[in-house]
Amino acid sequence: MPETVWWKTGTVYQVYPRSFQDSGDDGVGDLAGITARLDYLAWLGVDAIWISPFYPSPMADFGYDVADYCGVDPLFGTLDDFDRLVAEAHRRRLKVILDFVPNHSSVLHPWFRESRADRENPKRDWYVWRDPGPDGGPPNNWLSNFGGPAWTRDEAGGQYYYHAFLPEQPDLNWRNPAVRAAMHDALRFWLERGVDGFRVDVIWHLIKDEGFRDNPENPGFAPHQPEINRFEQVYSCDRPEVLDIIAGMRAVLRDYGERVLIGEIYLPIERLVSYYGTNLDGADLPFNFQLIQTPWRADAVAALVEEYEAALPEGGWPNWVLGNHDQPRIAARVGPAQARIAAMLLLTLRGTPTLYYGDELGLGPVEIPPERTRDPWGRNEPGHGRDPERTPMQWDAGPQAGFSAGEPWLPLTPDWVCRNVEAMSDDPASILTLYRRLLGLRRDHGALSVGGYRTVALAPEHAEQVFAYERAHDGAVLRVVLNFGGTGQSLPLEAGWAGHVLLSTHPGRTGARERGQLRLAPDEGVVLRLDGPA
Ligand code: GLC
Numbered sequence: 001m002p003e004t005v006w007w008k009t010g011t012v013y014q015v016y017p018r019s020f021q022d023s024g025d026d027g028v029g030d031l032a033g034i035t036a037r038l039d040y041l042a043w044l045g046v047d048a049i050w051i052s053p054f055y056p057s058p059m060a061d062f063g064y065d066v067a068d069y070c071g072v073d074p075l076f077g078t079l080d081d082f083d084r085l086v087a088e089a090h091r092r093r094l095k096v097i098l099d100f101v102p103n104h105s106s107v108l109h110p111w112f113r114e115s116r117a118d119r120e121n122p123k124r125d126w127y128v129w130r131d132p133g134p135d136g137g138p139p140n141n142w143l144s145n146f147g148g149p150a151w152t153r154d155e156a157g158g159q160y161y162y163h164a165f166l167p168e169q170p171d172l173n174w175r176n177p178a179v180r181a182a183m184h185d186a187l188r189f190w191l192e193r194g195v196d197g198f199r200v201d202v203i204w205h206l207i208k209d210e211g212f213r214d215n216p217e218n219p220g221f222a223p224h225q226p227e228i229n230r231f232e233q234v235y236s237c238d239r240p241e242v243l244d245i246i247a248g249m250r251a252v253l254r255d256y257g258e259r260v261l262i263g264e265i266y267l268p269i270e271r272l273v274s275y276y277g278t279n280l281d282g283a284d285l286p287f288n289f290q291l292i293q294t295p296w297r298a299d300a301v302a303a304l305v306e307e308y309e310a311a312l313p314e315g316g317w318p319n320w321v322l323g324n325h326d327q328p329r330i331a332a333r334v335g336p337a338q339a340r341i342a343a344m345l346l347l348t349l350r351g352t353p354t355l356y357y358g359d360e361l362g363l364g365p366v367e368i369p370p371e372r373t374r375d376p377w378g379r380n381e382p383g384h385g386r387d388p389e390r391t392p393m394q395w396d397a398g399p400q401a402g403f404s405a406g407e408p409w410l411p412l413t414p415d416w417v418c419r420n421v422e423a424m425s426d427d428p429a430s431i432l433t434l435y436r437r438l439l440g441l442r443r444d445h446g447a448l449s450v451g452g453y454r455t456v457a458l459a460p461e462h463a464e465q466v467f468a469y470e471r472a473h474d475g476a477v478l479r480v481v482l483n484f485g486g487t488g489q490s491l492p493l494e495a496g497w498a499g500h501v502l503l504s505t506h507p508g509r510t511g512a513r514e515r516g517q518l519r520l521a522p523d524e525g526v527v528l529r530l531d532g533p534a
Helices: 031-036 038-044 079-091 110-117 177-192 242-254 269-276 298-311 330-334 336-348 376-380 421-425 431-444
Strands: 012-015 048-051 095-100 151-153 160-162 197-200 260-263 319-321 352-356 452-455 466-473 476-483 489-492 497-504 513-515 517-520 525-533
Touching: 031 038, 031 079, 038 079, 038 431, 079 095, 095 177, 177 242, 197 242, 242 260, 242 269, 269 298, 298 452, 298 466, 319 336, 330 336, 336 352, 336 431, 336 476, 336 525, 421 431, 431 497, 466 489, 476 517, 513 517, 517 525
Parallel strands: 012 048, 012 352, 048 095, 095 197, 197 260, 319 352
Antiparallel strands: 151 160, 452 466, 466 476, 476 525, 489 517, 497 513, 497 525
């Protein structure tokens, strides 16, 4: 049965607004900048943009600390700029997805100011307040995801408030119906303005253990890991009641037609899939970060895809992600040659792909000198900072790579003079061209956008280095064969079969006809149309 809903057939592109395009000269991107670059996104061939937060914020965590859920921070523009962005995106058939951050607000949000004012305030219970533990210290052993305790004592009331992230990001109490109602109103505010969906920040954190039990120690903890890993996050997040909360949000979206709810969830597959909800009343797309977390080896990735496909609930739509503003860039992790394999994988697996801005240019490692570290996590726990994956988009070889008329808030990649949209868009060998061709192929072939998935079994001598699978729809079969290694491989096709190379990561190969054997160069991937017995 063909699936035609846009968030199933389409491709999402994440824009980190600080870093996409500055329309002024303050070195920080803004909404008008995004609008000015919509033609590029339409040319590239994506279907939706997800914009990281642009709400009023003191920017302790670069906008993930929201001081007003229904506004635009002056740094990024105005509500008029936002309305223009949505209208211009829709004119180009691009959907707009917002980043909704309901787990915590900024300390400067009026709700929290009231909540901390005194213990009798009606907003007191909107946040998570607890008396000190028996020893007068924090109420339990929960840690902040950015290092240090997750509890901060408020001198005025003598109680502690909980913050899963910075002390500037107090967690809201989603057990309180008034909080739920206020957040639903914020969703409606943006839905009324025409947004097509939300990516919900740390959705698996929304409900905490009712008894605030201590988290158990993590026996696998190693000192190089972030401090949060000292304990298993058993009671501070992923509580069963969270599914009702998500169903409540999903119901708000349902009143507005085909809108999408994407949930940010870092959990193993068997827990992740529960976020589709009972009878699919939960997140439409619980973000699947497994490609980021699995070792980059053909056999490991093949096993992961099989496991994920098998774990999906009936009717649950899959999705895949290679990177985001919290994770090292794919090209920095696997190198430039394998970044092309990663692109082919992301855009040919079954399920909605989310691309991270700049990955289509293969943005790689960037050295951030300690004095230019901006990420609060990187400041608290050096080595874990997220600045390298947040550097400005590189548009051309002009000053500041066309990103800003001023000094960018983070440095460019060292190779920006040749690694930019202008230099790469007409180069048949560039990774940008490969991304664009893959997006075109996905549009042209139902087998890729809605077809079924099947792993192709390979002889043991190939399986360690090559991952092969088929996507089939309406009688058409496409075979994807990816060489994860640095040596050439020669694989037998079915006896007497021929195939036509629709696209190769190595441009010269596209269009070739293969008979009997498929030869792959080192680091080469191909999408092959199988023509059956020749
Ligand atoms: C999410 C965001 C991350 C942010 C954190 C706290 O993980 O993606 O950037 O720091 O939530 O809001």
